[in-house]
Amino acid sequence: MKLIIGLGNPGGKYKETKHNIGFIALDEIAFQNGWVFNRSKFESVYAEGIVKGEKVLLIKPQTYMNDSGRSVRQWLDYYNLSDEDIAVVYDDMDLPTGKIRLRQKGGAGGHNGIKSIIDHMGTKNFNRLRIGIGRPFENQTVISHVLSPFHKSENENMLFAVKRAADAAMYWVEGQTYIDTMTRFN
Numbered sequence: 506m507k508l509i510i511g512l513g514n515p516g517g518k519y520k521e522t523k524h525n526i527g528f529i530a531l532d533e534i535a536f537q538n539g540w541v542f543n544r545s546k547f548e549s550v551y552a553e554g555i556v557k558g559e560k561v562l563l564i565k566p567q568t569y570m571n572d573s574g575r576s577v578r579q580w581l582d583y584y585n586l587s588d589e590d591i592a593v594v595y596d597d598m599d600l601p602t603g604k605i606r607l608r609q610k611g612g613a614g615g616h617n618g619i620k621s622i623i624d625h626m627g628t629k630n631f632n633r634l635r636i637g638i639g640r641p642f643e644n645q646t647v648i649s650h651v652l653s654p655f656h657k658s659e660n661e662n663m664l665f666a667v668k669r670a671a672d673a674a675m676y677w678v679e680g681q682t683y684i685d686t687m688t689r690f691n
Contacts, residue, residue: 506560506584507678509534510577512595512618515567523638524570524651526667527594527618530636531563533671547579556678570618574625581626592632592674592683593622596651600637603662605670607687608633632683634673636666 511527519525531552535542540552540563552563566576577593580586595618600606610630613620623629639659641650655663673690677683 506562506586506590507556508562508564508580508584508586508591509674509678510564510566510573510580510591510593512570512573512593513565514569515565519652521654522652523655524596526596526636526638526663528565530594530634530667530670530674531565533667534674535563537671537675547583548576549580556675557680559678559680561678570621572621573618574621574623577622578625588626588628588631589683592634592677593619594634594636594670594674595619596638597635598638598640598647598650600635600639601662602637602639602655602659603666604637605666605673605690606635606637607673607683607691608635609683609687632677634670636670 509531511531513519513525513528535552538554540554542550542552542565544551548568549564549566551565554561564580566573568576595616609632611633612629613623641647669690673686676689677686
C-alpha cells in the first residue's frame with residue numbers, strides 16, 4: 506500500500522491558494538486515474554485506487570496545515586505502514602513556480618505542515634515531493650504570499666509543475682524506488 510499525502514487547508518477560502526498546491530497535485534492524480542475524493546477517515550478526505558495490484562490512497566488532511574501530522578500518524582498506525590510507504594506533496598517557497606524537487610528526508614525548512622508530520626512521526630525520514638511557489642513579492646508577508654492564489658503570469662508554470670508532480674508520484678507507485686523516481690524527476 507502507498508499513501509500520497511497532499512498538504513493544504515480545507516475550505517473554499519483556501520482552495521486556489523499557493524499553500525494548497527499539495528491538494529491541487531492530488532486532484533490532478535485523481536483526475537488522471539479516474540479516482541474520486543468521496544471518502545473520509547482520520548480527519549482526512551481521500552480517494553483510492555489500485556495501481557499494478559497495489560492499493561494507493563490519495564489523502565488530504567482536513568486538520569489545517571499546521572496540524573497535518575495528526576492525520577498522517579493515524580493513517581500510518583491503522584495500516585501499520587512505514588515512512589517508506591508515503592510521499593508528502595507540499596509547497597516550497599525556496600523553489601521557483603514551475604519547479605519540483607523530490608527528497609527522502611530533511612528538516613521542515615520553516616514549513617509548519619512538514620514540522621507537524623515530523624513531530625507526529627518522530628522522524629525526518631519520509632519521501633517528499635516539493636512544488637515551487639516562489640518567494641513573496643517585495644513588501645508581502647510570507648503568510649499573505651502562501652495564502653494568495655497564483656498570479657495569472659504563474660499559472661502555466663504552476664500547471665506544468667502539478668502535472669510533473671503527478672507523473673513523479675505515479676512513477677513511484679507503479680513500482681519504482683523513490684531514489685529512481687528522484688533521479689528521473691529532479
